[in-house]
Amino acid sequence: MDKTLILRKLAELEQHLERSRQFSGIDVDAYRSDWKTQRIVERLLQIMVEICIDIAGHIISDGKLRMPTGYADAFRVLVEAGVLDASLGDRLERMAKFRNIVVHAYEEIDAAIVVGILSGRLDDFDAFKQAVLRRIK
Numbered sequence: 001m002d003k004t005l006i007l008r009k010l011a012e013l014e015q016h017l018e019r020s021r022q023f024s025g026i027d028v029d030a031y032r033s034d035w036k037t038q039r040i041v042e043r044l045l046q047i048m049v050e051i052c053i054d055i056a057g058h059i060i061s062d063g064k065l066r067m068p069t070g071y072a073d074a075f076r077v078l079v080e081a082g083v084l085d086a087s088l089g090d091r092l093e094r095m096a097k098f099r100n101i102v103v104h105a106y107e108e109i110d111a112a113i114v115v116g117i118l119s120g121r122l123d124d125f126d127a128f129k130q131a132v133l134r135r136i137k
Helices: 003-021 028-032 035-062 071-080 086-104 111-120 123-136
Strands: none
Touching: 003 035, 003 123, 028 035, 028 111, 035 071, 035 086, 035 111, 035 123, 071 086, 086 111, 086 123
């Protein structure tokens, strides 16, 4: 496993996470009324999820784990391998599905969901980082 690559990606994740936390106090109305904030936050969340997916892919490949059926399933594979606990895996699966909505514009992005992520789910990225660090040590 290329630990240097994974550590670099984790550092990048941390940088984006700190930027995201600048928006953690925003309320739904303020978020809805500020298109610039919407684009910044959506892009930051997209990037953070993609970094996690990329790291998951490296762990899956290195561990010769089963091939995931999609981005969300990559986190399920990590749960199956004991890298993530089931609760965190479920939350990250939902984040991957959220990322698909942001990227592919399948439907309008629900401001309440985004604000909920900002106010209560950013720590999931920290938990992912800690799980990965435990795995690569």
